Amino acid sequence: MSFSEKIISWYTKNGRKLPWRNTNDPYIIWLSEIILQQTRVEQGAPYFDSFVTKYPDVRKFADAEEGDILRLWQGLGYYSRARNMHRAAKLVVAEFQGNFPTRYADVVQLPGVGDYTAAAISSFSVNEKQAVLDGNVFRVLARYFGIAIPINSGEGKKVFKSLAQELISNNNPGVYNHAIMDFGAIHCKPKVPLCETCVFRLECVAYKENRVSELPVKIKGKASRNRFFHYFVHEKGESILMSKRGDGDVWSNLFELPLIETEDDLDLVGLMQLDEFMTHFEGADLLPINGQVKHILSHQNIYARFYRLENLPEVKEKKEEWNYFLSENLDKLAKHKLIFSFLNKYIS
DNA sequence: AAGCCGGGGCT
DNA sequence: AGCCCAGGCTT
Structure with missing residues (x-):
């Protein structure tokens, strides 16, 4: 079994059931992805519910007062996300006639949408073959392949991005992206990964070389x-x-x-x-x-x-x-x- | 490439 | 006390 088949197999049995996975609507997916940037699923989920309820489509979002959007965003942090969403929604109405774009090349141009979010939206909505690269994917790949290049360096981003794009499933890019992120979030966790029950035990370079706790490598930022x-x-x-x-x-x-x-x-x-x-x-x-x-x-x-x-x-x-x-x-x-x-x- | 932008949970 | 979280923008 290939890496992608194996991870999808794991996901089929162990994956999480999350509200934003029951749709192909790029607007709903966009909503969830922006909310989940640097935000835990448990923290973002209630906000996702309020936003879907209050703004069920992109036109409603675009027509809202920025103050109302920010008020609903209160407590989530990184408030520029909310402002960028408002700008993006207006752009979608103006330039895409209110039809939320699905192509990577289109969505990546929206404010607040970077490489990760564009890959997520395009793969989840129309199965475009774009590998997501988030904290989970960095960790899983760094450990599985034993790569010690800092994930927050320029070289690291290039290396991991191309590796991720090589590994992504041809048939089910969207499912694969969900799978590898869930695997990182639930199984290959940062602190206490569940190596003893891992389906990759015999292949994982970090596990075989006892380097799991050392990977991924990250360059430390400035002190607070x-x-x-x-x-x-x-x-x-x-x-x-x-x-x-x-x-x-x-x-x-x-x-x-x-x-x-x-x-x-x-x-x-x-x-x-x-x-x-x-x-x-x-x-x-x-x-x-x-x-x-x-x-x-x-x-x-x-x-x-x-x-x-x-x-x-x-x-x-x-x-x-x-x-x-x-x-x-x-x-x-x-x-x-x-x-x-x-x-x-x-x-x- | 490096800094900045939040809040919360875990170890 | 430090790290991490379905990252992106600015300089």
């Missing part, structure tokens, strides 16, 4: 940096002061509370002595809401403190990005304005 955020709750009558984040940073263009960021951690006294604090909040009493909260992103550690501003009739020198929003509390505000889930988690 630490940031210190000081958030302020300022209420004026029935309104609360909110701030819209700018570009070029995390959570770009999403709403949050007014914020002072500092290089180092500061206590209440130190904070009140800052020029930036004095400029806007001079004379206010500062009430800590909770202790320091640590919020970990993949590339930075955010240490946040939350304060309530009391006895401050109005902020001074209000910044451009600051605006008052009518709200009895932040929880209600989240329903009609965008607040990333980070805030919802710690303030209520």
